Amino acid sequence: MNHSRPRAAASLAAALTALALLAGGCTAGATGGVQGTPGAAGLRDPYFPKLGNGGYDVRRYALTLAYDPRSGRLDGTAEITARATQDLSAFNLDLAGLTVDGATVDGTTAAVNRAGDELTLRPRQEIPEGEEFRTTVTYAGVPEAVTNADGTREGWLRTDDGAVAVGQPAGSMTWFPGNHHPSDKAAYEITLTVPAGLEALSNGVRTARRTEKDGRVTTEWHAPEPMASYLATVAIGRYRTVAATAQGSAAPAPSAPRSAPPGSLPVLTAAERSVAARSAALLDEIPEILARQTRRFGPYPFSAAGAIVTEDGTLGYALETQTRPVFPAASFDRTTLVHELAHQWFGNSVTPASWRDLWLNEGFATYAEWLYAEEYEHVPARRTFAREFAQDINWAFPPAAPPAAENLFDPPVYQRGAMVLHKLRETVGDKTFDEILRGWPAKYRHANASTADFTAYAESVAGKDLGGLWKVWLYGDGKPKKP
Incomplete structure (x- = not known):
């Protein structure tokens, strides 16, 4: 979805309230x-x-x-x-x-x-x-x-x-x-x-x-x-x-x-x-x-x-x-x-296993914008990262844990999700990051995947524990002191 038009889902959550008639009662036919x-x-x-x-x-x-x-x-x-x-x-x-x-x-x-x-x-x-x-x-x-x-x-x-x-x-x-x-x-x-x-x-x-x-x-x-x-x-x-x-x-x-x-x-x-x-x-x-x-x-x-x-x-x-x-x-x-x-x-x-994993959609698609601007418009991704880091709206909640259904399409899922990927790139280097960028959609082609699947995959390709990165950028509350 277009990151510039975040959407609320509260009314759908209210609409999905009916339980089916399961075991009780006989039905005609x-x-x-x-x-x-x-x-x-x-x-x-x-x-x-x-x-x-x-x-x-x-x-x-x-x-x-x-x-x-x-x-x-x-x-x-x-x-x-x-x-x-x-x-x-x-x-x-x-x-x-x-x-x-x-x-x-x-x-x-x-x-x-x-x-x-x-x-x-x-x-x-x-x-x-x-x-x-x-x-x-x-x-x-x-x-x-x-x-x-x-x-x-x-x-x-x-x-x-x-x-x-x-x-x-x-x-x-x-x-x-x-x-x-x-x-x-x-x-x-x-x-x-x-x-x-x-x-x-x-x-x-x-x-x-x-x-x-x-x-x-x-x-x-x-x-x-x-x-x-x-x-x-x-x-x-x-x-x-x-x-x-x-x-x-x-x-x-x-x-x-x-x-x-x-x-x-x-x-x-x-x-x-x-x-x-x-x-x-x-x-x-x-x-x-x-x-x-x-x-x-x-x-x-x-x-x-x-x-x-x-x-x-x-x-x-x-x-x-x-x-x-x-x-x-x-x-x-x-x-x-x-x-x-x-x-x-x-x-x-590669489709999210649940709606909690939506940042895997929007973070990657947003970072694709950054990569396109870097490769074809000569705007380094680090500059885009710095711009988004400075925006307080992107720090309302962690991208992997939106507080409610109405927050699923809010800026942290998109822009902070992309920031997670940029920090991963900085941590593992361009060569390994490119391997992750191609390998992730290949490994889960036409399948479903969760945030845990992604973090485990990235660590397996990088060959090291990235727990500190996930703790601060993916799950951490609030804005880090340094970008």
Whole structure:
């Protein structure tokens, strides 16, 4: 996320209060005895304890969505392929606001209960531990955006001619049911049907585009690499799209356009027509910025890249949605672009184990800005460090321990997080730091990692105990006497 627009999450914490109906009571459609136990409603995240669900691991989401911008109605079918991590008699999905028309598990009708944002499904037969199962949920309604305490919004954001969907930390539950915690990543297939004349964009590679008999247009997107649900996105509207390629990055997926040369990365950018002209030059720089970041951070981790630029007023911040970050036109500048593209390595490929580990996303992406300024704008990182060290706002709390959910997107997570990395660089030297910078996203590629994982990794590469550095810069209260 763009560091210049910190966001509060207090209202989401309040919204995630409902407990699922687990073992008690019989529900219509449930027959026969089961010996398993219900999956947990909530994963006990330090800041969002009710977010996510236990008992299963999602492997793939296949979302089929049809949207009518005039009425705001969304019709959806979510097919969720998952593996049971325990013997399951029931399990939960996170879903806010929309009406569920029905659900099946492996083709058989499942009983459905609703309690707030918790959807409880009770299959007719228990699901044994280790077994893969497929859940299909049909739903519809007018999705509602979540308004945070600072006035920013997330979830399904309606526009004059379409919508933009973003979900950090939990707004994705406003448009599809799922296990909405960053620790459960999955592949995605997203199919969007919209009125003629509109573009429908999402993550990954566009694999098909066709006109239906009623004149509407359907577009299919394939995102094969694991993705946390908060990084899923949809943008519907009058967009101008441009296709390009970036060289020297990871090989594209088999579904990539055949026009892309071997060893190149398909890059698809989109900008609302009203802002397309002023966004075009910077969007054209994406292949070169990615090439530079690849040289510094290692191979690009996904099979597609790009960006989406929305009209002013739709969003109050930029977000690193996977493969195709979203920017409001008002804050679409080179620094923000560098930040959000760096997130593709730090945050998207290596995703935090819990929301407490968010500094691993934002500290690295912010330090990527410092490195870019150092290499290409001749501003030494030590000068940027000195500037941020002098700002009292960066010392409100340690980056690895925000005091509450509403502080997750405050300056210490970003700027002090970057200061931790600069002090690490000074301590271990440039050569070892560069090894850490490339090795960290390689070791945890497409996985989740915690702060403890990072400190242990850095010490293993450095070959020494760095406890003193972590104590002062990562966990210490207050500003050190000397930078």
